[in-house]
Amino acid sequence: MRFSKAFIPTSKEAPSEAVLVSHILLWRAGFVSQVASGLYNYLPLGKRVLRKIENIINDEMSRCGAQEVELSFVTPAELWQESGRIEKFGKELLRFKDRKENLFVLGPTHEEMMVNVIRNRLTSYKQLPMNLYQIKTKFRDEARPRFGLMRSREFIMKDGYSFHANEEDLDREFEAMEAAYKRILERLGLEFRIVEADSGAIGGSGSKELMVIADSGEDTIAICSHCEYGANIEAALCSQRSEIPEAPEADFNKFKTPNIKSIEDLSNFFKIDSFYTVKTIAMRAIYEEEEKIVLFFLRGNDTLQEVKATNAAKALELMDVSEEELKDAGLVAGFMGPLDMNNFTCIFDEALQNADSMICGANEVDYHYVGVDMKVLKEAEFADLAQVQEGDGCPYCNGTLSFTKGIEVGHIFKLGTTYSKALKAEFLNEKGQSVPLIMGTYGMGVSRLIAAVIEQHHDEKGCVWTKETAPYTLNIMVSNIKDEEQFALGEKLYAAFRKAGLEVMIDDRKERFGFKMKDAELIGFPYTLIIGKELVNGNVQLFDRKKDEKIVIEASKAFDGVMDIVK
RNA sequence: CGGGGCGUAGCUCAGUAUGGUUAGAGUACCUGGUUUGGGACCAGGGGGUCGAAGGUUCGAGUCCUUUCGCCCCGACCA
Secondary structure, three states: OOEEEOOOOOOOOOOOOOOHHHHHHHOOOOEEEEOOOOOEOOOHHHHHHHHHHHHHHHHHHHHOOOOEEOOOOEEHHHHHHHHHHHHHHHHHHHHOOOOOOOOOEOOOOHHHHHHHHHHOOOOOOOOOOOEEEEEEEOOOOOOOEOHHHHHHHHEEEEEEEEEEOOOHOOOOOOOOHHHHHHHHHHHHOEEEEEEEEOEEEEEEEEEEEEEEEEEOEEEEEEEEEOOEEEEEOOOOOOOOOOOOOOOOOOOEOOOOOOOOOOHHHHHHHHHHHHHHEEEEEEEEEEEOOOEEEEEEEEEOOOOOOOOHHHOOOOOOEEEEHHEEEEHHOOOOOOOOOOOOOOOOOEEEHHHHHHHHHHHEEEEEOOOOEEOOHHHOOOOOOOOEEEEEOOOHHHHHHHEEEEEEOOOOOEEEEEEOOOHHOOOOOEOOOOOOOHHHHHHEEEEEEEEHHHHHHHHHHHOOOOOOOOOOOOOOOEEEEEOOOOOOHHHHHHHHHHHHHHOOOEEEEEEOOOOOOHHHHHHHHHHHOEEEEEEHHHHOOOOOEEEEEEOOOEEEEOOOHHHHHHHHHHH
């Protein structure tokens, strides 16, 4: 491509609404432009990068025997009613009617559509397993799109779906997909971590997220200092505390604790470690049919992990409860405790199992119980509710956990039969029984990956694309196009590199050296071949964007010299 | 959906407190010239329904009302 003819609107200044470095640079370098909140145009350079990433994905998918399809973006609302997700997705589903008044939605993900495609077509165990995927525009009418391509409403996702006759085969495919996703991210040159994720209300036996490490990430992940363990904080586990503080000695008793409401006040008041206090958190749990107050109990030094709590309560979501509402329910803010709470659903954190010598609220203003043995609570429901903290022990080795921020670029999921049951996608097994297909789903945010690559690969001058992601591998920069020798050599090399199949751009614009160099650095070509003032000495220079250095090459050997480095 | 901020040239922004020439600057763009190794210089030029609608006023970018859009924090996010 000739720069003089290319549509690459670069800009010295950043748009005021952009905050994230990837958003700023992709905009400034002319890769994307914004249409409206959460809607972006891909300009020629952006489209090329997009295709690069898609090619890598396609390559790795075909190595795994997955087949590419393309499903309709507009999907009949009926399918969403059938699966029950039309309510669940709520306003994120963009709905509209056609001229015949039929209701449709723009696909935010395609489980329903894919199941619809294969049901009554994958009907025998002999046809299994099957893995079908697509790379396609998705639309989710997010309440709050932000951070440029990172979280847009219209975005491009690779979504794959596999179908199996049994759980073992799903496990095998899940691992194969994990390995494939790992290879994709490695080829893209990303530093990432595959972490355990919350499987959420969808159920299924497991899910993993692919997190690109970046300070700008929206997710917090806990990673082990020693082993491979990593988990989204929503699902992270930790080992049991190794150092147990000395237990306070006290017989069971009711104690006057005037105006002592917080855990901090309580541990100061009794001069004990908050480990021996019981934290009580009341939440309003929302269910499909009803809503009710659920009480969660943890050790005072732990904090409630809301996603874990939501799962433990099997609720759709949890809402905060105001002091007013607590009072109406007969609860005393600041003095709630687990004893005699038969009227409420109570869930205890596992750390409270067999806990002794505890201090907890007496459900009476200004009173706490001391010396409580949790064993008095018969048939209490225990679950993992506490959020892991930095420094906690790894659940699998003796390493410690630290927190880092990640960008979720992929999510792979063992779905099981949730959708095949809802949409009645069944096959005949070896025994001739009709059973639902067992499914896995594998998502990867392609447009988000573009932003993630730049989040990790940039400097103060601009983008630094890796060889596999760059829109063009080589930029030939003719310093002064009025210099006939420079111009002629540039054209000659441009033709030669093109013939050799290299993705090459020639900057033949009537601009000065500095101007063109700034653009080259902003755009982030991995290599720029500078044909300039050194030519009178018989030399050209190859600028390496990542190393930020120029090496001199004899002009007569430019082609081979560059090919050796660039290929 | 709650809280906050901002809408003036393609982009960055001044002007709005206290209403008053023909609405400005930088940058980008066009023409001519000079220049040619780090976003050059000189001269000339094009480009604006001041987000929109309504109102107050002799007069509104500026005041009032309504509304739309964009960004940030939070809620939310298979």
